[in-house]
Amino acid sequence: xxxxxxxxxxxxxxxxxxxxxxxxxxxxxxxxxxxxxxxxxxxxxxxxxxxxxxxxxxxxxxxxxxxxxxxxxxxxxxxxxxxxxxxxxxxxxxxxxxxxxxxxxxxxxxxxxxxxxxxxxxxxxxxxxxxxxxxxxxxxxxxxxxxxxxxxxxxxxxxxxxxxxxxxxxxxxxxxxxxxxxxxxxxxxxxxxxxxxxxxxxxxxxxxxxxxxxxxxxxxxxxxxxxxxxxxxxxxxxxxxxxxxxxxxxxxxxxxxxxxxxxxxxxxxxxxxxxxxxxxxxxxxxxxxxxxxxxxxxxxxxxxxxxxxxxxxxxxxxxxxxxxxxxxxxxxxxxxxxxxx
Amino acid sequence: xxxxxxxxxxxxxxxxxxxxxxxxxxxxxxxxxxxxxxxxxxxxxxxxxxxxxxxxxxxxxxxxxxxxxxxxxxxxxxxxxxxxxxxxxxxxxxxxxxxxxxxxxxxxxxxxxxxxxxxxxxxxxxxxxxxxxxxxxxxxxxxxxxxxxxxxxxxxxxxxxxxxxxxxxxxxxxxxxxxxxxxxxxxxxxxxxxxxxxxxxxxxxxxxxxxxxxxxxxxxxxxxxxxxxxxxxxxxxxxxxxxxxxxxxxxxxxxxxxxxxxxxxxxxxxxxxxxxxxxxxxxxxxxxxxxxxxxxxxxxxxxxxxxxxxxxxxxxxxxxxxxxxxxxxxxxxxxxxxxxxxxxxxxxxxxxxxxxxxxxxxxxxxxxxxxxxx
Numbered sequence: 001x002x003x004x005x006x007x008x009x010x011x012x013x014x015x016x017x018x019x020x021x022x023x024x025x026x027x028x029x030x031x032x033x034x035x036x037x038x039x040x041x042x043x044x045x046x047x048x049x050x051x052x053x054x055x056x057x058x059x060x061x062x063x064x065x066x067x068x069x070x071x072x073x074x075x076x077x078x079x080x081x082x083x084x085x086x087x088x089x090x091x092x093x094x095x096x097x098x099x100x101x102x103x104x105x106x107x108x109x110x111x112x113x114x115x116x117x118x119x120x121x122x123x124x125x126x127x128x129x130x131x132x133x134x135x136x137x138x139x140x141x142x143x144x145x146x147x148x149x150x151x152x153x154x155x156x157x158x159x160x161x162x163x164x165x166x167x168x169x170x171x172x173x174x175x176x177x178x179x180x181x182x183x184x185x186x187x188x189x190x191x192x193x194x195x196x197x198x199x200x201x202x203x204x205x206x207x208x209x210x211x212x213x214x215x216x217x218x219x220x221x222x223x224x225x226x227x228x229x230x231x232x233x234x235x236x237x238x239x240x241x242x243x244x245x246x247x248x249x250x251x252x253x254x255x256x257x258x259x260x261x262x263x264x265x266x267x268x269x270x271x272x273x274x275x276x277x278x279x280x281x282x283x284x285x286x287x288x289x290x291x292x293x294x295x296x297x298x299x300x301x302x303x304x305x306x307x308x309x310x311x312x313x314x315x316x317x318x319x320x321x322x323x324x325x326x327x328x329x330x331x332x333x334x335x336x337x338x339x340x341x
Numbered sequence: 342x343x344x345x346x347x348x349x350x351x352x353x354x355x356x357x358x359x360x361x362x363x364x365x366x367x368x369x370x371x372x373x374x375x376x377x378x379x380x381x382x383x384x385x386x387x388x389x390x391x392x393x394x395x396x397x398x399x400x401x402x403x404x405x406x407x408x409x410x411x412x413x414x415x416x417x418x419x420x421x422x423x424x425x426x427x428x429x430x431x432x433x434x435x436x437x438x439x440x441x442x443x444x445x446x447x448x449x450x451x452x453x454x455x456x457x458x459x460x461x462x463x464x465x466x467x468x469x470x471x472x473x474x475x476x477x478x479x480x481x482x483x484x485x486x487x488x489x490x491x492x493x494x495x496x497x498x499x500x501x502x503x504x505x506x507x508x509x510x511x512x513x514x515x516x517x518x519x520x521x522x523x524x525x526x527x528x529x530x531x532x533x534x535x536x537x538x539x540x541x542x543x544x545x546x547x548x549x550x551x552x553x554x555x556x557x558x559x560x561x562x563x564x565x566x567x568x569x570x571x572x573x574x575x576x577x578x579x580x581x582x583x584x585x586x587x588x589x590x591x592x593x594x595x596x597x598x599x600x601x602x603x604x605x606x607x608x609x610x611x612x613x614x615x616x617x618x619x620x621x622x623x624x625x626x627x628x629x630x631x632x633x634x635x636x637x638x639x640x641x642x643x644x645x646x647x648x649x650x651x652x653x654x655x656x657x658x659x660x661x662x663x664x665x666x667x668x669x670x671x672x673x674x675x676x677x678x679x680x681x682x683x684x685x686x687x688x689x690x691x692x693x694x695x696x697x698x699x700x701x702x703x704x705x706x707x708x709x710x711x712x713x714x715x
Contacts, residue, residue, distance in 0.1 A: 164407055231452035232453050235515070238404060238443075238444065239466075240467070249466070253458065254456065254457050
């Protein structure tokens with residue numbers, strides 16, 4: 001028996017070396033095919049995984065769908081308002097049918113879907129064109145708040161995480177200023193800005209935007225500081241990646257989620273705030289041009305005789321704000337890792 | 342085999358954390374640890390949680406927070422531009438060295454990768470930072486790196502996000518990032534703890550190959566004595582911030598001398614133990630210690646302690662070849678013969694029979710020892 005193993009061994013070794021090539025080749029082919037299959041399935045999902053899964057979750061949430069429908073309708077109306085509005089919002093074509101002094105108003109009818117306002121203008125056209133104003137104010141104000149807030153908060157957060165002693169001091173200074181802004185009530189701050197710059201639509205946008213700056217700044221700073229303590233930042237530092245790069249390509253993208261959600265929620269607040277400012281007479285100085293807040297303020301005088309004139313813009317403001325809030329909340333829930341199933 | 346000066350000589354490294362407030366409490370996380378690292382060798386830092394392993398590695402990398410921490414001692418490393426003390430280099434210089442000369446592999450591969458950035462960008466980032474590679478050149482090199490650490494179909498993996506990779510694959514990607522610039526020194530902080538056992542073996546095998554192929558020096562931080570037995574050439578056992586036993590692998594496992602080492606080895610569960618037999622843990626926890634200045638910090642948990650143990654800090658004693666009285670150390674021949682075995686104990690354990698012999702007789706271990714002898 002002692003000869004058997006020795007006689008078998010060489011042949012086995014030969015087998016192995018011979019088979020090594022094709023066997024390996026076959027194995028490699030199989031791996032490649034598997035990889036291809038996986039790759040195909042992956043093509044659809046190529047992109048950011050977090051957002052895709054969040055979207056998939058949101059599609060099943062009634063809250064998100066309701067919010068999205070409202071927002072889409074609102075945005076569509078606002079963008080297409082010149083096409084939708086049947087009449088000019090400023091033409092007083094039916095001026096001789098409305099006599100506010102004698103409490104004679106015209107309600108909804110075939111010609112004017114929502115009736116006429118106190119000056120005999122088509123209320124429906126005014127509502128539709130007003131949507132555009134409202135959307136613009138909301139979006140621009142949010143962008144102002146987002147931009148300035150993210151810049152301040154991002155700089156403070158990055159400085160605090162990576163800047164050492166000087167960075168922490170910079171962070172301290174910036175955040176104390178932000179805290180001071182936060183201490184003022186949003187509307188008061190907005191009124192102050194509007195009073196300083198003078199009433200106009202731009203004023204409203206800037207005022208509402210500035211009022212949102214501290215929220216965005218604090219949010220982004222907080223997110224960046226918490227991300228700054230994560231392992232991957234330590235790992236990036238351990239590989240000698242430059243601080244600026246760590247801040248921009250590692251910490252910032254991971255911190256943006258809550259800020260983006262906040263901007264949806266802010267849109268709702270901005271719309272309400274803008275309406276409030278316009279209501280207070282700090283908005284567009286041309287009262288002829290429709291804006292929901294101004295319309296609400298105008299309707300106030302006839303509240304007892306023609307409440308519908310106040311109800312339409314109020315309802316529009318509420319529903320729009322609700323739509324953005326629902327969408328924002330749904331997004332927050334979908335993106336929140338703690339709430340994931 | 343190794344040149345006269347070591348790649349990295351850590352001497353009396355100490356790290357003290359200070360609390361904030363008017364009466365700050367001081368914690369000595371690392372209390373005078375000394376060891377040397379040679380090229381192409383694996384050195385282990387072993388000990389239970391809280392004994393200062395990770396803090397030692399972070400101190401060497403210069404990654405400890407700058408507030409409330411003071412680092413003492415020296416860590417002289419042989420760099421292309423001459424020797425330099427890592428602990429005294431400027432932040433800027435350290436940043437240049439990290440990733441190019443020094444690299445670190447972390448414990449949890451998932452949290453150590455940026456979740457929103459594709460693997461490829463995270464790898465090319467290092468290539469761009471330290472080797473100036475850009476564009477397609479960088480991505481080709483990144484694919485090569487991933488392939489080298491055993492990731493199949495690397496070009497596709499480069500486009501994927503960390504959550505699309507398996508645990509072992511993630512750790513391979515991290516290792517690829519660490520070896521991207523062929524660092525002279527790699528620190529692996531429990532690289533296998535977050536992985537399951539089959540993957541652990543593959544990762545250790547990969548690390549070992551990288552060390553032998555590239556001549557890198559690897560500082561392996563672990564609490565897993567199985568990992569130590571399979572991978573490390575030199576071993577430092579830490580306890581409460583100090584090295585309590587330093588030896589090459591074979592002598593440490595064959596003849597553990599410090600009661601703590603004996604306890605660690607004795608607490609490994611054995612497959613051939615009779616069914617139902619209780620494990621033999623070390624009594625108490627790391628918190629049950631006394632200050633090194635008062636005596637042996639391990640004394641409260643030690644089975645062999647006497648009054649002698651509590652009279653001042655025990656010195657590091659070099660064991661003689663036969664395990665007799667302390668012998669003069671330093672000769673190169675002596676080192677090659679497997680001496681350099683030192684322990685910090687006044688009542689050392691003699692001929693403790695606690696080691697599962699099968700661990701030492703595994704092929705990897707035996708094969709490697711022969712190399713070390715040559």
